[in-house]
Amino acid sequence: xxxxxxxGFTLVELLVVIAIIGILxxxxxxxxxxxxxxxRRMQCxxxxxxxxxxxxxxxxxxxxxxxxxxxTGTGNPKxxxxxxxxxxxxxxxxxxxxxxxxxxxxxxxxxxxxxxGGPAPWEARYDLWGSQFQVKGMNCxxxxxxxxxxxxxxxxxxxxxxxxxxxxxxxxxxxRDQGAYQRRGLFGTRSFAGFRDITDGTSNTMxxxxxxxxxxARSVFGNTIESLTGxxxxxxxxxxxxxxxxxxxxxxxTVSGYRTGGTRAYxxxxxxxxxxxxxxxxxxxxxxxxxxxxxxxxxxxWHTGGVNCVFADGSVRFISESINAGNSxxxxxxxxxxxxxxxxxxxxxxxxxxxxxxx
Amino acid sequence: xxxxxxxxxxxxxxxxxxxxxSGSQAENPNWPKRFKxxxxxxxxxxxxxxxxxxxxxxxxxxxxxxxxxxSGRFTLxxxxxxxxxxxxxxxxxxxxxxxxxxxxxxxxxxxxxxALPLEITWIIPEKFSIPTxxxxxxxxxxSGPNDFKFELK
Numbered sequence: 357x358x359x360x361x362x363x364g365f366t367l368v369e370l371l372v373v374i375a376i377i378g379i380l381x382x383x384x385x386x387x388x389x390x391x392x393x394x395x396r397r398m399q400c401x402x403x404x405x406x407x408x409x410x411x412x413x414x415x416x417x418x419x420x421x422x423x424x425x426x427x428t429g430t431g432n433p434k435x436x437x438x439x440x441x442x443x444x445x446x447x448x449x450x451x452x453x454x455x456x457x458x459x460x461x462x463x464x465x466x467x468x469x470x471x472x473g474g475p476a477p478w479e480a481r482y483d484l485w486g487s488q489f490q491v492k493g494m495n496c497x498x499x500x501x502x503x504x505x506x507x508x509x510x511x512x513x514x515x516x517x518x519x520x521x522x523x524x525x526x527x528x529x530x531x532r533d534q535g536a537y538q539r540r541g542l543f544g545t546r547s548f549a550g551f552r553d554i555t556d557g558t559s560n561t562m563x564x565x566x567x568x569x570x571x572x573a574r575s576v577f578g579n580t581i582e583s584l585t586g587x588x589x590x591x592x593x594x595x596x597x598x599x600x601x602x603x604x605x606x607x608x609x610t611v612s613g614y615r616t617g618g619t620r621a622y623x624x625x626x627x628x629x630x631x632x633x634x635x636x637x638x639x640x641x642x643x644x645x646x647x648x649x650x651x652x653x654x655x656x657x658w659h660t661g662g663v664n665c666v667f668a669d670g671s672v673r674f675i676s677e678s679i680n681a682g683n684s685x686x687x688x689x690x691x692x693x694x695x696x697x698x699x700x701x702x703x704x705x706x707x708x709x710x711x712x713x714x715x
Numbered sequence: 716x717x718x719x720x721x722x723x724x725x726x727x728x729x730x731x732x733x734x735x736x737s738g739s740q741a742e743n744p745n746w747p748k749r750f751k752x753x754x755x756x757x758x759x760x761x762x763x764x765x766x767x768x769x770x771x772x773x774x775x776x777x778x779x780x781x782x783x784x785x786s787g788r789f790t791l792x793x794x795x796x797x798x799x800x801x802x803x804x805x806x807x808x809x810x811x812x813x814x815x816x817x818x819x820x821x822x823x824x825x826x827x828x829x830a831l832p833l834e835i836t837w838i839i840p841e842k843f844s845i846p847t848x849x850x851x852x853x854x855x856x857x858s859g860p861n862d863f864k865f866e867l868k
Contacts, residue, residue, distance in 0.1 A: 685778030
C-alpha cells in the first residue's frame with residue numbers, strides 16, 4: 357500500500373488564514389468608523405456655515421448681529437424677557453420662515469393662548485419650542501441630542517435641541533442668566549453687536565461653536581459642575597474636577613442635575629446655548645453656584661480632538677483642543693488682551709490681540 | 716513549506732498593524748515640557764481629601780491642577796493626565812470647601828424658580844485658595860523629585 361499525500365490545506369492552515377482575515381476585518385472597521393465620523397464632521401461644518409451666512413444676512417437686514425439673549429413679555433404664561441437666544445432671530449435665514457412666523461403670531465397650544473413672540477423657552481405647553489418642531493440643521497450629526505425633560509415636563513416630547521452655542525467672550529462676569537453684557541464677546545444679554553464693534557477683525561472673532569449633549573451621567577461632555585466658588589479668580593479649579601484621561605468628572609465633584617449644552621434650543625441662558633473661551637475645547641464646565649450663575653462654559657463636541665467654529669466672517673474652522681489657551685489659572689480680564697492665549701483672543705471682539713489659530 | 720512562510724508573514728503584518736493603531740489625546744509639540752509633580756496636603760495635622768491644588772508657573776504662563784485622594788496625596792496635570800507642570804517657580808493654591816445648595820431639588824431654578832443661598836463651609840481657610848494670598852510657593856525642577864508637602868495650620 358503506497359501512502360500518497362493529498363494536495364490541499366490542512367485544518368490548521370485554514371484556521372490561521374481565517375484568523376488573519378478576522379484580524380484584517382477588525383482593522384478595517386475602525387477605519388470605516390473614522391470615515392463616517394469625518395463625513396459627519398463635514399456635514400456639521402456645512403451646518404455651521406449656514407448659520408454663519410444667516411448671521412450675515414441678519415446683520416444685513418438689521419445692521420446688528422442678533423443678541424445672545426433677548427425677548428420681551430411678562431404675564432401669564434410667563435414671557436421670555438431676556439431669555440430667547442439668537443436662534444429665533446436667525447430662523448428666517450436658515451429657511452425656517454414658517455416656524456418664525458408662527459412664533460411671531462399668537463398661538464393656542466394645549467388649550468393655552470400664547471402671545472406673539474412666544475412664552476419662556478422652558479414652557480412645555482408651547483409646542484413650537486418642542487421636538488415636534490425641531491430644526492434639523494441645528495443638531496450636529498456627531499451629537500446624540502437629549503432634549504430637556506427635567507421634572508417630567510415636555511411630556512408630549514422633549515424640547516427642541518441644538519448643538520450650536522454662541523460665543524460670550526473670554527470672561528465669566530455677566531455670562532449667566534440675565535447677566536450684563538460686557539462688550540467683549542460677540543453675544544450677551546441684549547448685546548446686538550454690529551460689525552463695527554469687531555475691531556479685532558471678523559476673521560479673528562468666533563461667532564458660534566459647539567456644545568454637545570452628554571453620554572453618561574459623569575461625562576465631562578454635556579455635564580456641568582455646580583457650586584464651584586472661586587473659579588472667577590482661578591478657572592483652573594474647574595480643570596481639577598475631572599480625570600483628563602477618561603474625560604469623566606471625579607467622584608468628589610458636584611455634577612449638576614441639569615443636562616446642559618443645547619438641551620433647550622431657544623433658551624438664551626448661556627449654560628444652554630452659549631460658551632466662553634476660558635478653558636480649551638472639550639474641557640470641563642463649572643458654575644460658581646446653581647444653574648443660573650456665572651462660570652466657565654466650555655465648547656465641546658464629539659468630533660475627535662476639537663470643535664468646529666464659525667467665525668464672524670462666515671468661515672468655519674476646526675479648532676484643536678490642544679490650541680494655546682494661555683494660563684487657565686489667570687483671573688479674567690474685562691479689557692485688553694485675553695489671558696487665555698489664542699483661544700481667548702479668538703473669543704474677544706476688541707481685545708486688541710494679534711491672533712492666528714495656527715499658533 | 717513556502718505556504719507556512721506566507722502564513723507567518725501575514726500573521727506578523729496583522730499583529731504589527733494592530734499595535735500601530737492607537738487614538739486618544741496625544742502630546743502636542745507646541746506644549747512646553749512638563750515634569751512629574753506630586754505631593755501631600757495636611758491641615759492641622761490631618762490629611763485632607765478632595766482639595767483642589769493648583770500650581771501656577773510664574774514664568775511659563777501655565778497652570779497645573781490636581782485633587783487630593785483620601786490620604787491627602789495629589790498628582791498634577793497640565794495638559795495630559797498626570798503629566799506634571801512646567802519647571803520653574805510656582806505659586807500654589809489649595810482649596811477645600813463644602814458647598815451645600817439649600818434649594819429644594821424639586822425647585823427648577825432654570826425656569827424661574829427661586830434659589831436659596833449656598834451654604835459655604837471652608838475646611839481649609841479661604842486665603843489658601845487664592846493664589847495671590849496663599850503665601851504658598853514651590854519650585855519644580857527638571858531633576859526632581861518634585862514631591863511637596865503642604866502642612867497648613
